[in-house]
Structures are given as structure tokens and as C-alpha cells.
Amino acid sequence: MAEGEEPPVSYEDLALIEAEFEDVDTEIMRKQYDLSAPLYAKRTEVTRKIPNFWPLVIEQAPPDIDQWIQPHDSRIIAESLLNIEVRRPELDNKGSGNPRSVSIKLEFKPNQDFEDTVLEKTFWHRRAKDGWSGLVSEPVRVHWKKGKDLTEGLTDGAVALWEARKKTGDMTAKTLPEYYALKKKVDSWNGSNTSFFTWFGWVSGRRWVSAEESEEANRMYLESKEKRMKAAKSEGDAAEDTNEDEDQEEENDDEAVEVHQAGEELAISFAEELWPNALKLFTQAQDDDISEIDFEDMDTDEEDEDDDDEPIDIRALVQDKGGKARSRDSTGGGAAPPSKKQKKK
Amino acid sequence: MAEGEEPPVSYEDLALIEAEFEDVDTEIMRKQYDLSAPLYAKRTEVTRKIPNFWPLVIEQAPPDIDQWIQPHDSRIIAESLLNIEVRRPELDNKGSGNPRSVSIKLEFKPNQDFEDTVLEKTFWHRRAKDGWSGLVSEPVRVHWKKGKDLTEGLTDGAVALWEARKKTGDMTAKTLPEYYALKKKVDSWNGSNTSFFTWFGWVSGRRWVSAEESEEANRMYLESKEKRMKAAKSEGDAAEDTNEDEDQEEENDDEAVEVHQAGEELAISFAEELWPNALKLFTQAQDDDISEIDFEDMDTDEEDEDDDDEPIDIRALVQDKGGKARSRDSTGGGAAPPSKKQKKK
Numbered sequence: 001m002a003e004g005e006e007p008p009v010s011y012e013d014l015a016l017i018e019a020e021f022e023d024v025d026t027e028i029m030r031k032q033y034d035l036s037a038p039l040y041a042k043r044t045e046v047t048r049k050i051p052n053f054w055p056l057v058i059e060q061a062p063p064d065i066d067q068w069i070q071p072h073d074s075r076i077i078a079e080s081l082l083n084i085e086v087r088r089p090e091l092d093n094k095g096s097g098n099p100r101s102v103s104i105k106l107e108f109k110p111n112q113d114f115e116d117t118v119l120e121k122t123f124w125h126r127r128a129k130d131g132w133s134g135l136v137s138e139p140v141r142v143h144w145k146k147g148k149d150l151t152e153g154l155t156d157g158a159v160a161l162w163e164a165r166k167k168t169g170d171m172t173a174k175t176l177p178e179y180y181a182l183k184k185k186v187d188s189w190n191g192s193n194t195s196f197f198t199w200f201g202w203v204s205g206r207r208w209v210s211a212e213e214s215e216e217a218n219r220m221y222l223e224s225k226e227k228r229m230k231a232a233k234s235e236g237d238a239a240e241d242t243n244e245d246e247d248q249e250e251e252n253d254d255e256a257v258e259v260h261q262a263g264e265e266l267a268i269s270f271a272e273e274l275w276p277n278a279l280k281l282f283t284q285a286q287d288d289d290i291s292e293i294d295f296e297d298m299d300t301d302e303e304d305e306d307d308d309d310e311p312i313d314i315r316a317l318v319q320d321k322g323g324k325a326r327s328r329d330s331t332g333g334g335a336a337p338p339s340k341k342q343k344k345k
Numbered sequence: 346m347a348e349g350e351e352p353p354v355s356y357e358d359l360a361l362i363e364a365e366f367e368d369v370d371t372e373i374m375r376k377q378y379d380l381s382a383p384l385y386a387k388r389t390e391v392t393r394k395i396p397n398f399w400p401l402v403i404e405q406a407p408p409d410i411d412q413w414i415q416p417h418d419s420r421i422i423a424e425s426l427l428n429i430e431v432r433r434p435e436l437d438n439k440g441s442g443n444p445r446s447v448s449i450k451l452e453f454k455p456n457q458d459f460e461d462t463v464l465e466k467t468f469w470h471r472r473a474k475d476g477w478s479g480l481v482s483e484p485v486r487v488h489w490k491k492g493k494d495l496t497e498g499l500t501d502g503a504v505a506l507w508e509a510r511k512k513t514g515d516m517t518a519k520t521l522p523e524y525y526a527l528k529k530k531v532d533s534w535n536g537s538n539t540s541f542f543t544w545f546g547w548v549s550g551r552r553w554v555s556a557e558e559s560e561e562a563n564r565m566y567l568e569s570k571e572k573r574m575k576a577a578k579s580e581g582d583a584a585e586d587t588n589e590d591e592d593q594e595e596e597n598d599d600e601a602v603e604v605h606q607a608g609e610e611l612a613i614s615f616a617e618e619l620w621p622n623a624l625k626l627f628t629q630a631q632d633d634d635i636s637e638i639d640f641e642d643m644d645t646d647e648e649d650e651d652d653d654d655e656p657i658d659i660r661a662l663v664q665d666k667g668g669k670a671r672s673r674d675s676t677g678g679g680a681a682p683p684s685k686k687q688k689k690k
Contacts, residue, residue, distance in 0.1 A: 009394045014624050017388050021621075024380045031376055035369045043362050049354050276366075279359050 016232060019225055029099035033088050043279065044085065054081050056285040057278045064269040068262070072150055073196035076113050083107040086275040089122055100125035100135075102271045113150070115143035121200055123267045126214035127221060128206070135264040136209050138162065140200040150195035154259040157182040158201030161257060171208045172254060182257045189259075202263030207254040361577060364570055374444035378433050388624065389430065399426050401630040402623045409614040413607070417495055418541035425456040431620040434467055445470035445480075447616045458495070460488035466545055468612045471559035472566060473551070480609040481554050483507065485545040495540035499604040502527040503546030506602060516553045517599060527602045534604075547608030552599040 047053040055078045058069070069077070083106075090101040105120040119142060123135040139158035142151070149156070157178070164178040165171050173179065209217075260266070274281070392398040400423045403414070414422070428451075435446040450465040464487060468480040484503035487496070494501070502523070509523040510516050518524065554562075605611070619626070 009391055013391055014628070017384065017391065018624055020384050020387075021381065021624075024377070024384060027380065028373060028377045032369070032373045035372065036366065039362065039365050039369060042365075046354055046358055046362065279363055279366075283356075283359070 012228065013232065016225075016229060026099060030091060030096070033091055033099055040086075040275075044083070047278070047282075048083060050282075052078075053282060054084050054278075057084075057274065057281045060281040060285045062269065062273050064265060065274060068199065068260075068266055069196045070150075070194070076108075076111065076150075080108040080111040080113075081106060082109055084270075084275070084278075086271050090124075098125050102135075102267060104267065104270050112145065113148045114145060119197075119200055121202075121267075123264070124209075124211070124214075126209040126211070127217040128209045129213060129217045129220070131217070131221065132206055132209075134205060135267055136204040136206075137202055137263065137267075139203055139259075142197050142200055151198040151201065151259070152189070152194050153185055154182075154189065154194070154198045155201035157185050158203065158257075158259050162203070171210065179257060182259075186257055186259060198259045199263055199266055202260040203258060204254060205258070205264050357573065358577065361570075361574060371444060375436060375441070378436055378444055385431075385620075389428070392623070392627075393428060395627075397423075398627060399429050399623075402429075402619065402626045405626040405630045407614065407618050409610060410619060413544065413605075413611055414541045415495075415539070421453075421456065421458050421495075425453040425458075426451060427454055428452040429615075429620070429623075431616050435469075443470050447480075447612060449612060449615050457490065458493045459490060464545060466547075466612075468609070469554075469556070469559075471554040471556070472562040473554045474558060474562045474565070476562070476566070477551055477554075479550060480612055481549040481551075482547055482608065482612075484548055484604075487542055487545055496543045496546065496604070497534070497539050498530055499527075499534065499539070499543045500546035502530050503548065503602075503604050507548070516555065524602060527604075531602055531604060543604045544608055544611055547605040548603060549599060550603075550609050 058065070058077055058081070059074075061069070085103075085105040085107075087103040087105070088097075088099050088101060089103045090097040091099050101122070101124045103120060103122040105118060108114075108117050108119070110117060119140060121137055121140045123137045125133070126136055127133040139155065139162050141159045142149075142155050144150075144156075161176065161178040161182045164176045165173050168176065403410070403422055403426070404419075406414070430448075430450040430452075432448040432450070433442075433444050433446060434448045435442040436444050446467070446469045448465060448467040450463060453459075453462050453464070455462060464485060466482055466485045468482045470478070471481055472478040484500065484507050486504045487494075487500050489495070489501075506521065506523040506527045509521045510518050513521065
């Protein structure tokens, strides 16, 4: 480049700005979870008293979630789902830690389909050595009752491969009998997911990334970013040599044995759409005449499960027929504050 | 209610929790704009050097925006749009003020369609006395050149009614000639919006709300909320009498003279989708083979307008073909840090 000539804008310049925006987002996410955690706890306290709160919310779930729920899944959810909790397991209370990792816990009544009353799955936000970043998760076994496995062996197969790989110490090993067995199952499934619950067997859109690899990759990434930012400030071309690590292409994707096609997207939709908007979706469910869940019958069905709950008149909750659910980050508000109306028993 | 009996959950309980979530959102929004303002300034500095940056971003706009842009609007945008800026005019630098008000400024090259080189519209987030809250905006005149008015008189009509109402001192006056004239235009338009630029004439999804009314309504709202929260803590039914102000129904909606059907939604989409995701949308435009905007030709066309710009090789900006744009609040990251690659002149 000629002396004194203004360097043109490069993709690098834009990428550096994007990286700075991402740092701000991380800080904002931390702040947000920190401030809203006590409110979510309060909400859970209240919604636990409302029969079928979560089944009704899920009935109104956005398409990102709804498309993965089959009719037999809906039946289990309507009959048995008691509670959902979303946590950010890597956030400590000093306002540091990665706010993008997320734990999703589903609580169920004892039911005819599986032994579990809690299914909890943690999605870790990690960076691979080649620069890829995203969510990864250990597969969670669903203890299906005999003949009830809606995933047709996919969650069991994912857990079996996981355990076998742990024994070998190589989390991408491809020469194990469990690998071939699961690959065959995934092949025969042929792209059409059989059940929402296969999600619990999901590992990664790419491959498993351990905490150690992620820590090392983050360190390299930050070093490289700092070098590039310094270089960008001094001279245009000086940062050419910082990309050696990132050019190591990897070919050990684990797609062939992945049991769910959109595990990451589904986790994000649960954490960022369903969880923050649950009250709005619930209100919307009340306004929706075509609701298939008969919560009044359900109420009497579950009396032996919910020991300390008062029966609740859900219709009394929905006097305000105004607003449909809105995204929380819109202008908010909207409808007038509702009147205090409740029926007595 | 019988003594000692636990009160059932009421819609009021849920609404109070929602109100608390909204307070947290407000605080988070303030923090977010505060932290990201310098980054947006830096981004503008860089993107001003990229010919057709904003036309290419708008070409990739989400459906919420795209549906309001007609082919003749696209032509103006492709030929003349130089820059977009989004500000939060009510935020001061002490971290207070309403973060939901938004100013959207579009800068244009001198062009054959209108005299303006800047069209700026401010959307104020306000509360009406009956409890409604949302965005309202003063209509902005577009100084169309003779015979070029794409809005077919709608923006002029909106401004004329606004001025006439200001003279009477009644911003919802319905007995003015300007009211009948505009109503007739809106009726004849019959629901099919003729141009994106009618947006500049938009006032409200409801009716205009002045700063004074909003201040008074917010004061009432906060008082009422505090009363209800105290009441909710002490006893279930005690807050019955706090709703008198909110029950005052209003019938002076201004729908009959509103020139744009979705002015608020469009403002929110500009501020919360297009603006934060502009770099991602731009990258996406580069990856998109069917782009209709020929930025290389455009580059030479505009040389007389852009005095201090270096010609830029946009293709050099898009070496990374990996990720499509993602919502900023997803797990972020995704692609590997891109290589430093730029072509010399």
C-alpha cells in the first residue's frame, strides 16, 4: 500500500466492531439475568399454583418450538408437565461468567411414559480450537417405561455412545460399536424426528467441545483479537500472521450420530422466547378459544399430586382481553393496567 | 373470602409481576444504549466509507420492514440513501429517561424525487390517561418535487391536519376541513399503502398523546401501582378501588385519518432489528447472489457526491462465507474470526 494512502475498509474492520458489540451483549446479558432472577423466582412461586400453566404456555409456543412437538409429545406435556425452570449455570453472583450457557429443567408428574419426574439438560456455550463457538450438551437419558420410548432408541443410543467414548477418553471416537449402532439409527430415522424428547439426547450442531478445549480456545481468541486490534490501530497489513491457529480445519463433525437436528436453536428458543414471555403466552392461551387442553378437568385429575395448591379459577385470570403477547424488548406496556377481578371459591 | 384461606392467584398478581419485569427491561435498555452508543458511532464512521452500505442492508431487511417497501421506494433507496442513524432522544447520559422513545434519521443524496437530504422522525413513548401506552410521532413533511409524491398527498395531508389542529389547540379535533380532506384520502387509499414514505406522516396507532398528558398519566400509573402492590402484600381484595381512572373509556381514536397502518411496528423493527443487525445483514447481502443493487456501478455514479471516500472493494469484505445473520441476543459468535484480507487499489 502506498505511503499516506487511507486504507480501505476491510472485513476485518467490521469483524472487530462486531466483536466489540458482542462484548457489550455479554455484559448486558449478565446484568439482565442478575436483575431478573428474583422476579423469575417470584413468578415460579405464583405459577406453581396455576394448574396447567406450562402446558398452556407450550400450547402457544412460537413455531421455533412448536415444530418439534409431535402429538404424542403434546399428550405427555398436557397430562404431566408441572414446571419449567431456566437457569444460567455459569453466571456467578459477582456478575462474571458466561451468560450464554443455559440449563433447562422440566418437572413432570409421575406418568405412564417414563420414570423421571425431572429432566434437566445443560447447554454449555463453548469455543472450539478452530474458532467455532456455540452450544454443546451432554446427552440426558430419559428412563422410558417398557415399550414407551417415543424416541425409538435415539436418546438411549446417544447416551450409550457418550458413555463408550468417555471410557476411551476420545469424545469424537468413530470406531466404536456404539457409534455404528447410533449412526444406523440416525440414518434410518432419515431426517424426520420422532419426538420432542430426542432433544435430551442432543450433543452439538458440530461436535462435543470440552471445558478445557474451550478455555484454551478462548484464551487464543482473546490474544489474537488484542493483536489484531493493536494492528488495526497502527497499520493495515500487520496482523496477517495471527490467523495460523484459526486455519486448522477440522473434519471431525459428529453430524452422522446427532439425534436432533436443531438442539441449539430449540434451547435458545426455550431460554429467550418461551421463558421470558411465559406470562404473555399464558394470557394468550386463555384468550384462545381453540385450546385443546381442558384445564378444568385437569385440575381435578391432579389433586392427588398437588398437595398444597388451592383450586384456582383460571378464567378469573383473563379478564383483560386486550393485548396479544409482545416481545419483551418492544415498547412493552400496551394495554391498560387490568382491573382486580377474582372469583371466590 | 373466609378468614385464613389462601387467596387464589389473580390476573392482578400476574400483572404486577409483569410490571416489575418491565421495570427491569427499562433499566437494561438504558444500560444497553449507554454501553453501545460509542460502538454505533464507530460503526457509522466505518460504514460511511462503504458505498451502498445501507441500501444493501435494507435489501436484506426482515419481512416486518420489507413488506412496507414498494418497488418505487426501493429505487429511491438504492439510488439515494446514504446513511441511517437511530438514537434514543430521551436518554440522558446519567442513565435516566425513557429508553423506548426513538429517533430515526435517513440521509439522502440530492435526488430527483424530493428536496430533503435528511428525513428524521421521532417516535415518543407515551402513556395516555386511560392507561394505553405506545409510540406517537409528529408527522414529518417530505418535500416532494413536482409530480413525484409517491404518497399521493398522504404525508402532506397529515402535516396539514397537524398544523390545523395545533392552531385550534385540540390535537384530536375532528371538525376541521383538513380532517375531512385527509379522511377522504385515507378512505380512498382503502388499506393498500402506496409508499414506504407515508410512514413519515404517521402519528399514532391510537391518537396523539402530548408530553404533558403522558407525564400526568405516568404519575397516576405509578401511584396506582404502588397502592396495588401494597394491597397485594397485605390483603387480596383491598385494591378494588384503585382502578377508577383506568376505567375512563376513550372514544377519540384517530384511526380514520392515520396514513400508515403499522407506524409503531415499523419504528420498532428499524430500531431493534435493522439497526443492531446492520453489519450481519450487510454480510448476508454480499453472500446473496440475487442482489439487485449493482454496487460497482453505483460506486462510479456517486463519485461526485462522496468527496472524501476511497473507492472500496466490497467483495474483499466478504471472504467469510460462513454464517447468515443471527439475532444479536442468540449465542452470538458462530463463525471463526475471519482472516485479514483486503485488496489493494
